[in-house]
Structures are given as structure tokens and as C-alpha cells.
Amino acid sequence: HSGPPLPKGLPIIGARKGDWFPLWQATLRNSLNITKAVLDGYKQYPTQAAILPVAGPGGASFVLLPASEIQFATEQPDSVLSLRSVIYRGLLYEYTVADQFIVSHGGHQHLVATTLTHQIGNLLSALNDETAFHFEQAWGTDTETFRDVGVWETIGRTMGGVTNRAFVGLPYCRDPALLSAGLNFARCLPLSVGLLSFVWEPLRPLAAPLFTLPNRIFERRFTNILLPEVERRLRHRFDHVNDDTEKYVADKNDFLQWSIEQAIASGDPRMWKPRSLAGRILLLNLVSIHTSSLAATNLVLDLLSSNAETLDEIRNEITSVLAETQGVWTKTAMYKMEKLDSVFRESARLNVPSAVSLQRVVVAKDGVTTPSGVHIPCGNLCAVPSSAVLADARKYPLPESFDPFRFVHLRREVNRGEGLPDHVERSRLSFPSTNNDYLVFGNGRQACPGRFFAAAELKLMLAYVLLHYDFEILPKRPSDMWLGILRIPPSKAKIRVKRRKPSEIPVFRFPTHDVDWS
Numbered sequence: 001h002s003g004p005p006l007p008k009g010l011p012i013i014g015a016r017k018g019d020w021f022p023l024w025q026a027t028l029r030n031s032l033n034i035t036k037a038v039l040d041g042y043k044q045y046p047t048q049a050a051i052l053p054v055a056g057p058g059g060a061s062f063v064l065l066p067a068s069e070i071q072f073a074t075e076q077p078d079s080v081l082s083l084r085s086v087i088y089r090g091l092l093y094e095y096t097v098a099d100q101f102i103v104s105h106g107g108h109q110h111l112v113a114t115t116l117t118h119q120i121g122n123l124l125s126a127l128n129d130e131t132a133f134h135f136e137q138a139w140g141t142d143t144e145t146f147r148d149v150g151v152w153e154t155i156g157r158t159m160g161g162v163t164n165r166a167f168v169g170l171p172y173c174r175d176p177a178l179l180s181a182g183l184n185f186a187r188c189l190p191l192s193v194g195l196l197s198f199v200w201e202p203l204r205p206l207a208a209p210l211f212t213l214p215n216r217i218f219e220r221r222f223t224n225i226l227l228p229e230v231e232r233r234l235r236h237r238f239d240h241v242n243d244d245t246e247k248y249v250a251d252k253n254d255f256l257q258w259s260i261e262q263a264i265a266s267g268d269p270r271m272w273k274p275r276s277l278a279g280r281i282l283l284l285n286l287v288s289i290h291t292s293s294l295a296a297t298n299l300v301l302d303l304l305s306s307n308a309e310t311l312d313e314i315r316n317e318i319t320s321v322l323a324e325t326q327g328v329w330t331k332t333a334m335y336k337m338e339k340l341d342s343v344f345r346e347s348a349r350l351n352v353p354s355a356v357s358l359q360r361v362v363v364a365k366d367g368v369t370t371p372s373g374v375h376i377p378c379g380n381l382c383a384v385p386s387s388a389v390l391a392d393a394r395k396y397p398l399p400e401s402f403d404p405f406r407f408v409h410l411r412r413e414v415n416r417g418e419g420l421p422d423h424v425e426r427s428r429l430s431f432p433s434t435n436n437d438y439l440v441f442g443n444g445r446q447a448c449p450g451r452f453f454a455a456a457e458l459k460l461m462l463a464y465v466l467l468h469y470d471f472e473i474l475p476k477r478p479s480d481m482w483l484g485i486l487r488i489p490p491s492k493a494k495i496r497v498k499r500r501k502p503s504e505i506p507v508f509r510f511p512t513h514d515v516d517w518s
């Protein structure tokens with residue numbers, strides 16, 4: 001184990017009596033079956049921290065905090081347990097991202113939590129438009145015959161387009177060169193990181209230019225495509241040249257525009273360097289598209305390997321809610337679609353993307369002492385056994401089965417008789433809500449700021465495909481695999497789809513303006 005000293009005296013998950021090299025042997029065993037390792041840790045050490053060594057993507061020697069300390073981990077500020085440091089360390093941003101300013105000066109994360117989340121209602125119409133465009137291309141419009149489509153590939157492309165519609169708008173969100181540069185940047189990253197992590201730290205600056213070359217090429221390609229647009233908007237924003245141009249900017253309601261406003265408000269010229277503004281969009285692509293595509297792919301595979309009645313139940317819910325609003329699709333209408341929401345929460349529970357959650361680097365200089373009295377020195381990586389919590393039958397009965405409306409029922413139970421305000425009742429146990437038993441989006445102050453947006457675009461997408469396509473039910477759920485601590489979807493899995501006839505598709509529309517999403 002290289003790195004800071006691990007806390008002393010903790011048991012090692014995966015080590016056995018008589019091992020010659022307990023840490024190494026445990027690393028090997030855990031890496032071959034990570035979900036079992038986390039489950040063993042969860043069961044054997046419910047109130048005591050343990051070491052969980054894992055190799056491979058995302059792997060490390062984690063200090064696995066017990067389930068009883070999830071609340072403690074949730075509550076720690078980022079000056080003690082830092083998520084940002086996990087990302088910078090895990091992705092070696094120091095070498096893999098050329099523009100270090102955007103790495104050291106956050107800002108886009110805050111905009112995701114505030115403006116993007118508040119604007120969801122206003123974005124719904126554009127997101128739906130983009131969803132329709134990409135599915136028509138990828139799944140076709142033939143209403144006569146079923147066709148095979150690759151799930152991961154077509155959904156990934158759609159998520160890229162839809163998400164970038166909110167980030168940079170038309171026509172860029174449909175530019176295949178931009179989308180593939182973003183995707184390739186994300187794909188090359190683990191490779192560059194993998195290669196660099198074999199290099200002795202003092203030599204990394206020398207090896208980095210070569211090992212991270214593909215990343216830098218894609219970063220350059222992505223930002224080059226956006227640069228003219230960024231410069232154009234900046235010119236308009238700064239020069240106020242004429243009415244036409246002011247209108248051009250005023251019409252823009254996307255992340256790039258909010259970033260420009262944020263940069264100008266900061267007064268720091270480094271914030272509005274065109275390449276930095278474009279680079280932030282790339283970093284956002286990195287954190288949003290893979291995660292959302294994973295959630296959507298798993299959901300489609302789960303749903304299509306359950307039964308046709310479930311699909312119809314969700315379709316009926318959507319059409320009956322829309323009937324109440326005369327076909328107008330608002331965020332409030334979407335709130336009412338509890339089944340549509342529940343299937344996502346259930347699928348993400350069953351297919352949690354990472355075996356551990358709340359990954360945090362101890363950044364407090366003197367380390368941190370847990371409630372059970374374990375001192376963890378600065379520099380160590382902590383995590384909690386979230387995948388085991390999500391598979392605990394005491395919390396989720398029959399945890400291994402996909403129970404699409406599990407959370408519709410749970411919500412009713414939780415809320416019974418409490419007389420909570422309506423919006424609280426509705427949001428409890430909804431897809432993006434987090435708690436210690438549901439850490440798919442993390443929890444606490446550092447939880448995923450994009451989860452409300454992700455939930456909205458995913459639900460809109462599922463509603464679109466259910467209303468516009470028929471599906472053949474799969475005989476068997478194609479299985480995922482694990483690499484390091486990460487779940488890898490069955491990227492070659494195919495499904496059979498056929499466009500519905502126009503007469504079968506209910507008509508709905510979007511209001512041009514909506515109130516804040518909160």
C-alpha cells in the first residue's frame with residue numbers, strides 16, 4: 001500500500017487466517033467479487049471501521065466506515081472529508097485536464113445546484129424536442145416492423161444530445177463532432193489515469209504529456225468547436241453592439257450563458273477566458289452523461305425484462321396525469337407521475353453504479369476521528385458500504401428482485417397520517433431524494449447537485465419512448481459486470497422496438513414558461 005499510513009489495528013476485509021500477505025491477497029479476492037466483499041464488511045463490521053482493499057478502476061485501500069457511521073460521513077464538511085479531492089486524485093485532473101484554472105476554480109458545480117436546477121421547468125420543452133430528435137434517428141420511425149437496437153449505444157448518444165441541449169443549446173447539441181469529442185474525452189480518461197498511476201509520482205510530470213495526449217486532443221477538439229460561439233456571446237455581452245445581438249443573447253437560456261453571466265459577475269477576467277468557459281462544459285459532460293446513460297440503460301433493460309403490464313401501467317399513469325392538465329406537460333404534472341419516478345429509483349437501487357459511496361479523502365490536517373474512536377490520518381480515502389445497504393432485506397424486502405413500484409408503496413407508507421405539506425410528501429422517496437439508506441446520488445452537502453436535472457431528463461426520456469414506441473419483452477435480463485468498484489453495463493445488449501402509429505400517440509405540449517423548480 002503506497003500513500004498515507006492506514007489507521008492501525010483495523011480488520012482487513014477479504015484477508016484470511018494464514019495469509020502471507022493479507023493486504024495483497026485480500027485485494028485480489030475483493031477485486032474478483034467486490035459486491036461480496038462490501039456485503040461481508042457490512043455484515044461483519046456493523047459498528048466498526050475496516051480496511052477494504054480493491055484494485056482496478058476506482059480501486060484503493062478504502063477505510064470502509066460502518067453503516068452506523070454513514071450519518072457521520074454525510075455530515076462532515078468538505079474541509080474534513082472532501083469529495084473534490086477524490087475526483088482530482090482519482091482522475092488525475094492535474095495532468096489530464098490542460099486548463100488547470102477550471103479545475104482549481106470551481107463554479108460550474110454551484111451553477112448546477114442553483115440555476116440549472118431552478119430552470120428545469122423552463123427547459124422541459126427543449127429537452128423533449130431533443131429527445132424526440134435523437135430517438136427518431138436512433139430507433140427510427142417505421143411503424144410496421146420491429147427492429148434491433150443497441151441500448152447502451154443509442155441511449156448514450158441521446159443522453160449526450162439532450163444534456164448538451166441544456167448546456168450549450170442548438171445547433172451544438174446536435175454536432176456529432178462535439179458529442180464524440182466529449183464522449184472520447186471521458187473514455188480516454190480512465191486509460192490515461194491507469195497508465196499514469198503506474199508511474200512513480202515524481203516522474204509523472206515527465207510522463208504526462210505522452211500518456212494524456214489523447215485526452216488533450218479531445219479537450220482541444222471539444223473546446224475548439226465551442227470557441228466561436230463562446231466568443232460571439234462574449235462579444236455581444238460586453239459590447240452591446242446592437243439590438244439584434246442583444247436579442248441573440250437574451251434568447252439563450254443554457255448553461256454556457258449562465259456561466260458567462262457568472263464569470264462577469266465574479267469580476268475575474270480569468271473566469272471569462274473563452275477556452276475556460278468551453279472547458280467547463282466539457283467537465284460537465286464528463287460527470288453527467290456517463291452516469292445518466294448508465295441509469296437509463298439499466299432501467300430499459302430492467303423494464304423490458306419484467307412484463308408488458310408494467311409498461312402499460314406507466315403509460316396509463318402518464319396519459320391520465322396529462323389528461324388532468326389538458327395535455328400540458330409541466331414539472332408539477334411530472335411530480336404526480338409516481339410510477340414513472342419509482343421505476344428509476346428502483347432500477348438505480350438494484351444497479352447502483354458504484355459498490356461504495358460517499359467516497360471522501362480525509363483532508364483535515366490532523367486527520368479525523370470517527371464516533372467509534374478510530375483515528376484516520378490525513379490523505380486516507382473513506383467510503384461507506386452503500387451497495388450492501390441497498391441489498392439489505394430489512395430495508396428493501398426481496399432486495400434482489402426488480403419491484404418497479406416499490407417506492408410508490410413505500411412513499412404511501414412513510415407518509416401515512418403525518419399530514420405533511422403536499423410538496424414534502426411528494427418529494428420524499430422520489431428518485432433524486434437522498435438518505436442514508438439510499439446513496440445512489442451520495443448524501444449531504446456534497447451530494448450530486450445534478451440529480452434533479454438528471455431525474456427530469458430521464459423521466460422525460462422514458463415517457464417519450466413509452467408513448468412513441470412498442471417493445472418486445474426480453475426473455476432474460478442481460479447481466480452487468482464489475483470492474484474495480486464500478487458496475488459496467490452490458491454494452492452490447494440489444495432490444496427490439498417499433499414506432500407506434502400516430503393515432504396511438506397522445507398529444508401533449510409544453511408551457512413556454514414555468515415557475516421555479518423547487
Ligand code: HEM
Pocket residue numbers: 083084087108109112116284287288289291292295353357358359439440441442443444446447448449450451453454
Ligand atoms: C443518474 C445520473 C447521475 C448519478 C447517479 C450521479 C451520481 C453522483 C454522485 C454519487 C456524486 C458524488 C456525490 C457524493 O459522493 O456525495 C455526484 C457528483 C456530482 N454530479 Fe452527479 N450524478 C448523475 C447525474 C449528474 C448530472 C446530470 C449532472 C450535471 C448536470 C451531475 C453533476 C455532478 C457534479 C457537478 C458533481 C460534483 C462533482 C464535482 O465536484 O465536480 N451529475 N454525482
